[in-house]
Amino acid sequence: MQPYPVPTTREQKLAFARSVKDRLLSLHGDAILAIGIYGSLGRGTDGPYSDIELHVVTQDNVPIQGHEFILPPFKLELSSATVTEFREKARRIDDYWPIRSGSYVDVYPLHDPLSLFEEVKKIPLSVSDEAVKETMKQFMIWEPYETVAKIRTNRAEGNLGYLPTGATDLAWQTAKLIGLANRRYFSTRARTLTEAAAMASKPAGFSALATAVTAGELSDRERVYGLCEELWTGLNDWFSRLGISYMETELPF
Known part of the structure; x- marks a missing residue:
């Protein structure tokens, strides 16, 4: 087992993220509405030591647990929210708005049949x-x-x-x-x-x-x-x- 952090390529990180997506869908099926990558990997600006951050959006009546873990050589943060919670988080305006908003605007969809990420990306920038x-x-x-x-x-x-x-x-x-x-x-x-x-x-x-x-x-x-x-x-x-x-x-x- 290699110690973390070690360098990985974008292709390796995307392949691992897709395997996580497949595992989640096999476990939860239609309860999951969307899965997407945010952060530097979602923007396409990741470096060799960047971690993997995933949004997992579920139906309102089926919340699932989030996770943050290291499975060498990858570190993954799985942020889970119901669809109502996800929209509310994207709408939040506080001092962390300039830090947090990008995670809702710059999302690389892995599974998004309803185009949820395209809808939600407009929310943070619509604040009054x-x-x-x-x-x-x-x-x-x-x-x-x-x-x-x-x-x-x-x-x-x-x-x-x-x-x-x-x-x-x-x-x-x-x-x-x-x-x-x-x-x-x-x-x-x-x-x-x-x-x-x-x-x-x-x-x-x-x-x-x-x-x-x-x-x-x-x-x-x-x-x-x-x-x-x-x-x-x-x-x-x-x-x-x-x-x-x-x-x-x-x-x-």
């Missing part, structure tokens, strides 16, 4: 402007605002070792906001910062901090702190231009 802005507002409160407070607190207390972590968190959180604002999902988490920096609408200061994070140039703590402050100013100016206010003028209750 109001829903996007509300999600951005809530996420700004939940994450970036708190992250900047932690960055300032740790610098004030002399805990400069936290600054690279805080800067990375702030860049990652801002990238998700950029994906939301542009209605664009990322091809992979590994390219989130570079893809966000290339989008049309983004806050001033993001590209500089994203470049520092992706290049690993985080040893100069004061420079890192300055980049975070520049992005924070840019982030608030950007929200203002987008017409998103996340602060209250009085108690909301």
